[in-house]
Amino acid sequence: MAARRALHFVFKVGDRARTARFYRELLGMRVLRHEEFEEGCKAACNGPYDGKWSKTMVGYGPEDNHFVAELTYNYGIGEYRLGNDFLGITLVSSQAVSNAKNMGWPLKEVTSGVFEAEAPGGYKFYLEDKEQLKQDPVWKVTLGVSNLQKSVSYWSGLLGMKVYEKDEEKQRALLGYADNQCKLELKAVGGAVDHGTAFGRIAFSCAKEELPHIEALMKKENQKILTPLVSLDTPGKATVQVVILADPDGHEICFVGDEAFRELSRVDPNGDKLLDDAMAADNSDKWFAEHNMKKVSA
Numbered sequence: 626m627a628a629r630r631a632l633h634f635v636f637k638v639g640d641r642a643r644t645a646r647f648y649r650e651l652l653g654m655r656v657l658r659h660e661e662f663e664e665g666c667k668a669a670c671n672g673p674y675d676g677k678w679s680k681t682m683v684g685y686g687p688e689d690n691h692f693v694a695e696l697t698y699n700y701g702i703g704e705y706r707l708g709n710d711f712l713g714i715t716l717v718s719s720q721a722v723s724n725a726k727n728m729g730w731p732l733k734e735v736t737s738g739v740f741e742a743e744a745p746g747g748y749k750f751y752l753e754d755k756e757q758l759k760q761d762p763v764w765k766v767t768l769g770v771s772n773l774q775k776s777v778s779y780w781s782g783l784l785g786m787k788v789y790e791k792d793e794e795k796q797r798a799l800l801g802y803a804d805n806q807c808k809l810e811l812k813a814v815g816g817a818v819d820h821g822t823a824f825g826r827i828a829f830s831c832a833k834e835e836l837p838h839i840e841a842l843m844k845k846e847n848q849k850i851l852t853p854l855v856s857l858d859t860p861g862k863a864t865v866q867v868v869i870l871a872d873p874d875g876h877e878i879c880f881v882g883d884e885a886f887r888e889l890s891r892v893d894p895n896g897d898k899l900l901d902d903a904m905a906a907d908n909s910d911k912w913f914a915e916h917n918m919k920k921v922s923a
Contacts, residue, residue, distance in 0.1 A: 628831060628832055628883065629785070629802045629829055629830065629831045630802065630803075630806060630829060630830045630831075630883070631692050631801070631802060631806045631807045631808075631809070631827075631828075631829055632688050632692065632693070632828040632829055632830055632881070632886070632890075633682065633684075633688065633692065633693045633694060633695045633827075633828050634692075634694055634695070634711075634714065634766055634825055634826070634827050634828070635670065635694075635695040635697060635825050635826040635827075635828070635877075636694060636695065636696055636697070636744075636746070636748055636823075636825055637671070637672055637697050637698075637699070637702075637705050637746070637822075637823050637824075637825070637923075638696050638697065638698050638745065638746055639698075639702060639703045639704040639705060639745070639746060639920070640703075640745045640746070641679075641681075641696070641698045641904055641907070642904055643745040644696060644744065644745045644746070645681070645683075645696075645900060645904070647730075647744045647745055648683045648694065648696070648744075649683070650724060650728060651721060651724045651725050651728060651730055651742065652716070652718070652721050652724075652750070653685070653718065653720055653721055653724060653757075654683045654684050654685055654693075654694070655683065655684070655685075655896070655897070656681060656682070656683055656896035656897045656899075656900050657682040657683060657684055657687065657688070657693060657890070657892045657893065657896055658681075658682050658890070658891075658892065658893040658896045658899075659679065659680070659681045659682075659893070659896050659899040659900040659903065660679065660680045660681075660859060660860075660862075660899075661677075661678075661679045661903055662677065662678050662679065662680070663677055664676070664677070665678065666678075666857065667852075667855055667857060668852045668855060668857055668867055668869055668879070669851075669852070669869075670695075670697060670826075670857075671697040671698075671699055672697070672699065672822075672824075672923070674699045674702070676699060676700060676701055677699075677700045678697060678698060678699045678700065679697070679698045679700075679903055680695060680696070680697055680698075681695070681696040681698070681896075681900055682694070682695055682696075682890070682896075683696060684763075685761060685762055685763070686761065687890065687891070687892050688886075688890040689887060689890070690760070690761065691761045691763065692761055692763040692766075692806070692807030693763075694714075695828075699923075700907065700909050701909065701920060702920055702922075702923050703913075703920025703922060704746070704920075704922045704923070705746065705821065705822045705823035705922075705923045706821040706822045706823060706922070706923065707746070707747045707748075707821045707823050708818070708819035708820045708821030708823065708824065709769045709814050709818060709819050710768060710769050710818050710819065710820045710821070710824060710825070710874070710875075710876060711748065711749075711767075711768060711769070711823075711824075711825050712749065712767040712768060712769050712810075712812055712814075713741075713748075713749035713750060713751050713766075713767045714748075714749075714750050714751070714763060714765070714766050714767070715739075715750075715751040715753065715763075715764045715765045715767070715810075716750065716751070716752060716753070716762045716763045716764055717753040717755050717756075717757060717758050717762045717764055718752060718753070718755075718757040718762050719753075719754045719755055719756055719757065720757055721742075721752045721757075722740055722752050722754045725740070725742050725752070730742060731743065732752075735751065738753060738754045738755070739751055739752070739753050739754070740752045740754065746823065747823075748823075760805060761805075761806075761807060763807050764807065764808065765799065765807060765808040765809065765810045766807060766808075766809055766810065766827060767810040767811075767812055768809065768810070768811055768812070768827075768874075768876055769812055769813075769814040769818050769874070770811045770812065770813055770814065770818065770873075770874050771813070771814065771816065771817055771818050771873075771874055772813070772873065773793075773796050773797070773798060773811060773812075773813045775873050776798075776811050776872060776873055776874065777791065777798050777800070777811065779848075779872050779873055780800050780809065780811070780872065781800060783842065783843070783846060783848065784878070785802075786800040786801060786802060786809065787800060787801060787802070788800050789801060789808065796812065796813035797810060797811065797812045797813070798810070798811045802829070809827070818874040818875065818876075820875055820876075822923040823923075824875075824877065825877070826869075826877035826878070826879055827876070827877070827878055827879070828878075828879040828880075828881060829878070829879070829880055829881070830880070830881050830882070830883040830886050830887075831880050831881075831882070831883060832882070832883055832884075833866060833882030833883065833884055833885070835880075836854055836866055836867075836868050836880060836882055837854060839868055839870075839880055840853060840854050840868050843870055848870065848871075849870065849871040849875075850868065850869070850870055850871075851869040851870060851871050851877060852867065852868065852869035853868065854866060854867070854868050855867060855868075859889060862888075862889050863885045863886075863888040863889040864885060865881050865882055865885040865886050865889055866881070866882040866885065867879055867880065867881045867882070868880050
């Protein structure tokens with residue numbers, strides 16, 4: 626279990642240009658790598674869509690020691706419906722707070738020194754107005770759950786996470802694989818969890834040999850497996866093996882073989898240019914406007 630690492634959270638984005646501006650100029654992250662695909666992913670990385678899509682990894686540093694965001698963009702889809710499944714990402718960065726103010730980006734102080742900023746698409750980020758940590762500034766990902774005890778049992782008992790905090794009164798728990806990694810906060814939403822069409826996915830790495838054991842454990846415990854062990858190809862890059870699970874509330878969880886993923890996730894110094902070139906070549910907004918049409922709302 627000690628070798629497991631929190632890697633990234635997957636967001637579906639409808640407005641790639643505004644989204645890139647939010648992550649780069651407001652949060653101060655950089656593009657770690659960018660990839661374009663002509664058809665859907667075997668593990669539904671881009672959601673249940675078959676067409677052309679792109680994947681952009683953004684963060685404060687490489688995934689070897691940072692928790693990052695994976696931005697998936699489906700060319701024909703303009704927006705997604707949010708549910709109450711993803712409740713926010715919290716990071717420590719007074720620079721991000723300052724950037725937001727300088728950009729005129731709406732901020733709401735939710736508690737003393739903590740500001741809420743909304744990324745395009747409605748995804749919430751909580752910015753702590755403190756000096757940005759030299760290690761990873763991304764502190765926690767918060768997901769909504771319907772039954773806190775059941776979810777804690779799943780994530781700690783089956784997936785081996787350590788419980789750092791549990792507050793029955795506030796119906797929240799903080800879990801993680803290591804002290805120096807981004808944590809997972811589970812928070813009861815007082816009812817069923819709605820994933821909307823924007824539903825995301827959280828990813829972790831483990832030793833490749835563990836993947837069949839994770840899959841076998843889930844089968845034994847009658848837990849949901851969304852994608853049995855499969856190999857995923859990225860053109861010109863490493864092939865990785867993954868197993869995709871769903872927790873009791875349907876949150877998607879990807880476990881990926883660590884060795885190949887470290888090779889795949891190397892920072893590409895051309896990442897920014899690849900993204901900018903792809904956005905410049907993307908005429909989908911113009912095409913829809915010329916035809917008096919709107920992109921599909923998923």
